[in-house]
Amino acid sequence: MENRIPVYQPTLLGNERKYVNECLDSTWISSKGKFIAEFENAFANYINVEHATTVCNGTVAIHLALLALGIGSGDEVIVPTLTYIASANAIAYTGAKPVFVDSLADTWQMNPADVRAKITPNTRAIMAVHLYGHPCDMQTLKEICKEYDLFLIEDCAEAIGSLYKNQHVGTFGDISTFSFFGNKTITTGEGGMVVTNNYYLYERATHFKGQGLDKDRQYWHDIIGYNYRMTNICAAIGLAQLEQIDSFLSRKIEIAALYKEAFKNSEISFHAEHADVNSSYWMCSILVPKPYQRDLLCAYLASQGIETRPLFYPVHTMPMYANGFAKHAVAEDLGLRGINLPSYPSLSNEQIRFITDAINIFIGESKSTTLSKHKVLDKILN
Numbered sequence: 205m206e207n208r209i210p211v212y213q214p215t216l217l218g219n220e221r222k223y224v225n226e227c228l229d230s231t232w233i234s235s236k237g238k239f240i241a242e243f244e245n246a247f248a249n250y251i252n253v254e255h256a257t258t259v260c261n262g263t264v265a266i267h268l269a270l271l272a273l274g275i276g277s278g279d280e281v282i283v284p285t286l287t288y289i290a291s292a293n294a295i296a297y298t299g300a301k302p303v304f305v306d307s308l309a310d311t312w313q314m315n316p317a318d319v320r321a322k323i324t325p326n327t328r329a330i331m332a333v334h335l336y337g338h339p340c341d342m343q344t345l346k347e348i349c350k351e352y353d354l355f356l357i358e359d360c361a362e363a364i365g366s367l368y369k370n371q372h373v374g375t376f377g378d379i380s381t382f383s384f385f386g387n388k389t390i391t392t393g394e395g396g397m398v399v400t401n402n403y404y405l406y407e408r409a410t411h412f413k414g415q416g417l418d419k420d421r422q423y424w425h426d427i428i429g430y431n432y433r434m435t436n437i438c439a440a441i442g443l444a445q446l447e448q449i450d451s452f453l454s455r456k457i458e459i460a461a462l463y464k465e466a467f468k469n470s471e472i473s474f475h476a477e478h479a480d481v482n483s484s485y486w487m488c489s490i491l492v493p494k495p496y497q498r499d500l501l502c503a504y505l506a507s508q509g510i511e512t513r514p515l516f517y518p519v520h521t522m523p524m525y526a527n528g529f530a531k532h533a534v535a536e537d538l539g540l541r542g543i544n545l546p547s548y549p550s551l552s553n554e555q556i557r558f559i560t561d562a563i564n565i566f567i568g569e570s571k572s573t574t575l576s577k578h579k580v581l582d583k584i585l586n
């Protein structure tokens with residue numbers, strides 16, 4: 205469709221082209237070159253952390269963070285079930301077991317009371333995931349980690365620009381990760397970052413990232429490492445993206461405000477932003493009142509050229525993690541009623557109006573039609 209509104213698209217209007225051309229002109233296109241260190245330094249500076257190391261995507265960033273902490277077979281890592289699959293898979297890669305916790309109904313973030321309930325003698329770490337750009341309750345999670353002597357990992361893939369009590373997420377835990385996939389707030393195409401204030405963890409992460417190469421001896425490898433390096437080209441794009449982050453974030457916050465305003469008198473609800481957090485609104489997401497309305501609304505919006513995504517399916521419901529008949533009622537409910545709306549910075553106010561009008565019409569229609577969902581669909585699509 206011609207006027208199709210995607211759920212996300214990157215904005216590449218800064219120095220991306222210039223810096224990438226510098227890579228090409230200089231022939232430094234692989235994982236050595238000046239943009240790697242420049243991007244890492246600028247990034248560490250931006251979130252205010254001691255050490256940052258680039259990697260080739262956000263999934264391996266999490267794997268590397270876990271390896272740096274020495275997590276492996278026999279260990280348990282507590283993770284929210286309502287997250288992107290990569291958070292759980294990276295735990296499984298190490299041989300450790302992901303232990304899922306439910307979400308809070310208001311912020312949609314991991315429930316600290318459930319975290320407490322899931323701690324066993326095998327628990328080594330808690331992985332906080334700042335879902336859709338809203339920070340987790342870091343104070344409580346930090347207290348729990350201290351009390352039980354657990355590592356704290358932050359998966360900040362969706363949360364660059366998010367603050368908890370005016371401190372950037374990713375600086376609360378022992379080690380944290382970011383993603384720069386094409387739909388993330390800043391992108392390098394594929395890419396990620398591991399950050400920490402602990403030099404020892406930084407050293408371990410970079411050692412694993414670079415094939416376990418000995419620092420002082422060429423072609424001597426003392427562990428089974430990985431090639432998780434980012435290219436200079438990706439770092440060049442990342443640096444250019446980071447230069448524009450303030451404008452991306454302020455526009456995303458405006459977009460969230462426009463959505464909230466448009467739905468304030470409707471049955472559509474948003475996740476709550478508590479006073480001590482600043483959400484970066486990676487994805488603006490809504491809940492429809494009834495699960496059956498969700499897919500119907502998405503189909504209707506698709507018919508209008510508006511692309512949406514369902515909220516994540518809780519990971520504990522997927523075949524490879526569905527054992528023990530676990531029930532996470534809040535995450536399951538959110539997963540069935542939630543929709544990600546288009547949320548990219550170059551979205552115009554007119555486009556947002558078009559989207560919110562379409563949603564309000566749908567919700568109004570489906571309310572006045574008290575009969576079956578087939579009727580609703582008939583009425584709306586015909």
Ligand SMILES: *Cc1c(COP(=O)(O)O)cnc(C)c1O
Binds near residue numbers: 361
């Ligand atoms: C995007 C994302 C990742 C990592 O994704 P990559 O595509 O590998 O960069 C990890 N966790 C969460 C919560 C994400 O949204």
